[in-house]
Amino acid sequence: MNKRNCCTNFRICKKKPILIKPREGKTPDGEDSVCYQWNHFKDAWRVVDQPVYTRSILDYEIVVDPDTENWQDMRQETGKLVSYCKKNGIPCYMAYSGGKGIHTHIFLEERKPTDRIKSSNLDVDIAKETCKAVFNEIVKASGYDVKRAKTDMRKINFNRHNKGSQIRMVGSTRSGGFFKTLVNEIPEKRPTSKNTQPSLRFPKIKIPQSITFKTADTPFEKIIKKAIHGATISAEYKKEYKIENYDLSDTEIDQYPCMKQLLQEGLPQGRYYGAFGIACLCYDIGYNKSKTEKLVKKFLRKCQLTSEEQEIRLNNVMNDFGKYHFSCARFKEDFGESVCDWFECPLKKQKAQPKDTKTNGIDIDSMKALPEWDGENTIHNYLVYVKDLDGKPERFYTKTWVEDGVIKEQIVPQRSIPENTAPTHEYFKKEYDSMMSLFFEIKDTIEAHASFDSPSYSTLIALGVMASYFREVFNTYPYFDFISSEAGAGKTTAMMAMVNCSFYGTMTSTFTESVLFREIDDSHCVYGLDNLERLFTKPKDHAGVIDLLSSSYSKGIPCKRMEKVGDGFIVRYFDGYGIKIFTHLTDFPRSLNALKSRCIPIIMQKGIPKRKKISSETFTDIRDKLYKARLLENDNVKKLYTNVLDSERFTGRESDLFSPLLTIAKMVSDDVCRVVCDSAVATRDDRVEVDQWNVGLVTVLFNNKTTGEVAAQNIKDDLYIYLVDNNLISKEGKLHTKTVSSRLKKLGFKKSSKKTDNKTWFVIEGARVHQRALEYGIVNSRNDDELDKLVELEKLENQNGVSLTNSKKTTNEVTRELEKLEKLVKWGGIGEKKTDLSDLEKSIKNWESQNSQPLTQNKVTDFCIWYCKRNPERKLQPSDLKQTIEKMLKITPDRHTPSQDDLGTWIKDVNKTLHEDAKKVTFTKEAKAAYDKGDYVKALAYEVISIRYAELGKLCNIPAIEAKESKQVLNTVLSKIKDMKKK
Known part of the structure; x- marks a missing residue:
């Protein structure tokens, strides 16, 4: 009866009763199963007809159980522990175990619901972490030697989510007549007989009123919170969610690497825990009891156990079937990390997130008692620490900020932070003279790694880098668009230099929607997207990425996605706001004009950089200074930005793109401000003209059927006429060859290696011209036959080394x-x-x-x-x-201006030579009209070109197939005419 009263008094946790199992073995036919299963002591006590030896350890109970054979070692170490507890007001009681030593019991107050909020969906054992933290601190402070005492750590580190761990009950007997009993002092020698055995005493306490250790107002509280926080971070990093929050019904047991290994090989030790893990996971998958029992038997047969041992373990495991869930964390504690192959585990592939995300494991009264969230009021930076945890690397994350002029730091949950560009642990010790000095240091570094078409580009990039560190200040950000039609112009290198200087900069050439959404949302990093042509060629396949890029230039425009939670879906808001950097060879298609309007174009050119090697370490010093400036200069940047917006120096899209840059420029110099303003005007004019001018350029190339190697200067006149005809430029206006070259680059035409007469030559591909004509609506449909002819023509040109089309x-x-x-x-x-x-x-x-x-x-x-x-x-x-x-x-060519009579004579002589009947000789319509107006040059050209090609070939001794429509024929005929005149 005394044992039953002890269990009643020890019932500290209302949600988890104290369990007892009166008898071992399988339930015989016709007998009450309560006798052979772990049950609440109140339910099981009615069938107790023999001594009960053990009870379950309470969730918030620390049991120190030394297992050394040396009584003096045990006595000294336990004495240290108990002495420290009494001195520091930590309630505890001691009990002689009836065997090797003294059990020390410490009862802790249960944690409040608010401590379980963040870990409610993770496989984090709050009670276990609490007890471990308190015990470790007591051991550290008291000098207790765990190894010398051979303390059974399983009595402290056991998983509270399952059955837990057992401890002998006070009054339980042992061989030789010994029993467990309370003691006030530790005997000097180990009891060797009934006479030296302390008298039987039961604890007359009622928990938690009398002996619970309340840690709330003690130094232990901070230690406990730190331990819980660390366990939460570790569980997040290892993706150890509570297994019951996943839908595993479509998986099989042999798909799990850990289970597959157990079923194939068995275990040399820990066989019960292996069988128990298999049964728990079978239940979570949805197997019935019969199927689970077969699998547990299969496992036990692989272990070195007798038939009786197999039967005992099978009965113990199956009696608890359906009561507990599988725990990855506990399984790895029992069998080591090597048993887990996360990358092949179905849990990794499960998209289902924790089911109960709405309640957060807290009741409504506790929720209402929490303080109101007032947002992030501090500007902070995140650091990454890689520490040795149990012989393996473990990442920890901290947040740093300035408070009353002092740098503060605290641990935070795991975040997706680009480690290569994160601040170093001592970044706040870096010194910088001013924002001006930082600007020129960045500008010089950028120029050392890349060559630009304009000197203003490095200025804009340096300002963009600095602006990226003040994300909370600015309402909008520009995108930086590195473009050149030439491969090897240094676009990617320039992007890498900018990314490595920027706020948590990172870059990729693979546009995986889930990665982009979560990484940008988590760290608000500056993101570089290399080779953006993938979006151009198949925009429908990357619609989600395009949505994110189109919305994330402005603060407060989230990208929404549906996310599965349990059996339903919720709307998830992703904040992608921040600077983006692009590289590509071809211009944006018209369908992405909205995205293009958010970009500052940076035209690259080939050059030999001063520094060729780029790594994140090269820019560490610059980044650390900028991270420090982010904490110290935020208020100054905010005031200047307000002034820039109030001045209305820019409006519309120019304000979106250039206001952040102008804000930083005002912290540098007036000259830098002028560069920003001039660039804004140039970008605005370019954006207004870009579509219509590009349409004009493509129209000229398409109508003239221009292909092969062509100088930009030779295209300029045709484009100038188009622009005047369409009122896009005045007749007095000028069109520079450099402008034509720049637009050809943006349209994706590559420069030729040919260089003559100081001209810039381009390779004009017929297929690309046709594709651009389709995009700009110059042709309504794709003419595959025409396109095939152009492609074939280009092949012939490449083979023969001549331009057939231009001739x-x-x-x-x-x-x-x-x-x-x-x-x-x-x-x-x-x-x-x-x-x-x-x-x-x-x-x-x-x-x-x-x-x-x-x-x-x-x-x-x-x-x-x-x-x-x-x-x-x-x-x-x-x-x-x-x-x-x-x-x-x-x-x-070879022009000679004859008299009117001479011209007519020449033309008639040519006709007479080519036609048998001179009476049929007549001017063509076009030639006659020009001749009557006195425009003899035009008349001659029309008349020569109208002569039948075959006859012309005979006259000039040129094969007809080559003479057809050939410029060479025209030159030959004109030469022939001069010879005829001389004769």
Whole structure:
């Protein structure tokens, strides 16, 4: 009866009763199963007809059970422990075990529900961690030697979520007439007989009123919280969620590496715990009792056990079937980490998250008693520590901030933080002179690793790096778009330099939606996306990533996703706000214009960087200074940003992109501010023009069927005419060759290695032109036949080393060339008084008469000087006129300006030679019209091009197939005409 009263008094945890099992073995037929199973002592006591020896240790009970054979060692060590407890007001009682030593019992107060909130869904044993923390501190402070006393640590470190651990009850007997009893002092010698055995005494205490140790207002409270926090972080890192929160119904037991190993090999020791683990996981998977029993038998047969031992363990395990859940943490404690292969475990592949995420394991009254959340009021940085925990690396995370001028630090749960660019542990000891000095240090570092098309780019990048450290201040961020149509221009290198300087910078070339969402949401890192073309080619396959990028340039625009929780779904908000960095060869397609408008373009060019090697360690010093500046300069940045927004220096998209950069620039110098403002204007103008100008450029390339190696300067005139015709530029405006080159790069055309006449040459691929024409709506549908012809033509050009397409000159193309020349002369700003072709023709004729020689390419400069001197009222420079004259000669090579009679004679002579019947000789419609107007150059070109190709080939002794539409034919015919005239 005294034992039953002890159990009643010890019932400290209402949710978990004290268990007893009156008898061992399997339940015989016809007998009460309560006798042979672990049950609540109140339910089982009615069938007790023989002594009960053990009880379960309470959840918040510390039992120190020394197992050494040396009584004096036990006495000394236990004496240290008890003496410390009494001295520090820690209630405890001692009991002689009836065997080797003294049991010391310490009862702790149960933790409040708020301590279980964060760990409620993780496999964290709060009671176990509490008892371990208190015991370890007592051992440390008292000098208790665990090894000398050979303390049974399983009485302290057992898992409270399962059956727990057993301890002898006071009054339980042992062989030789000994029994467990309370003692006030430790006997000097071990009792050897009934006479020396202390008298039987039962504890007359009622827990928790009289003997519970309340840690709330003691130094132990901080130690306990730290231990619980560390266990929570470890469980999060190891992904040790409570197994009952997963839906494992679609898995099988042999899919789990740990179970597969046990079923195949058995165990040399710990066989009961192995069988118990198998039974628990079978229950969680959904196996019935019969199927589970077969698997447990299979395992036990693999162990070195007799039939009786197998039967006992099988009965003990199956009696508890369905009462407990499997625990990864406990299983690894019993059998070591090596038994777990997480990467092959079905739990890793389970998408189901903890089911009970709404209640957090806390009742409504406790929840309402919690203080209101007022948000993160401090600017902080996260650090990563890699420590040796039980011989294995374990990562711990801390948060640092400034409070009253002092750096504070505390442990936080695991976070997805890019470790390579995280601050070092001593970052707050770094010194920097000013934000200006930091700016120039970053700018010099960036320029040492990359070459840019404009000197302003390194300034913008350095400001972007610094702005990334003040995420909480700015409402929007720009994206940085590193682009060049040339491979090897250093785009990726420049991105790496910027990423490694930035706030928790990281980069990837694989766009996995789940990784991007969670990593950016967790650490708000600066993210670099290399080779963005993958999004361009298959935007539908990356719709989630595009959604994130489109929304995360601005604070407060979360990206929503549905997330499975248990059997249902909830809306999960991902905060992707922060700076992004892109690299790519081709321009954004029109479908991604919204994303493009959020970017600051950085045009790269090939160069030889001063430093070629890039690693995160290279930028450690810069990063640490910036992390410190983040804590110290935040208020200053916030004030300046408010002033920038109030000044309305930028509006609309310019404000979104450049206000953060201008804020940082104001902490550097006025010159840097001017660079930002000029870049904002240039980017705005470029964005306004970019679509229509690109449409014009693609239209020109498509209509002219331009392919092969082409100089940007040769495309410029056609683009200029298109822009004027479509009111995109005034007739007085200028179009620079550099602008054409830049746009060709953005459209994805690569530079050619060819370099002549100081021109920049590009390789124009017909397939790419056609694709761009589709994107810009220049053609309504894909013409595969036409595209195949272009591709085939490009193959021939590559094989023969010549441009077949550019050598073609049809009647329509000659017409277009001549019309273009007329427009250029009329629009080209040749003097205040506009000039046309007729006026130039007369002047050329006068010059040729005076000099008795035709005007050729090598005489153009002489003619231009002569013309400008004769026409001072036009206020021309020879250079203004030279380009126009060269274009005229390019259309009619080896030009000779004849008289009107000579011209007509030449044309008729050619026709007479080519046609048998001279009476049929007539001008073509186009040639006659030009001839009647006195435009003899145009008439000659039209007439020559209209002659039948086969006959023309015979005249010139050229095979007909090669003569067809060949520029060579035109040159040959003109030469032939001159020879005919001489004759």
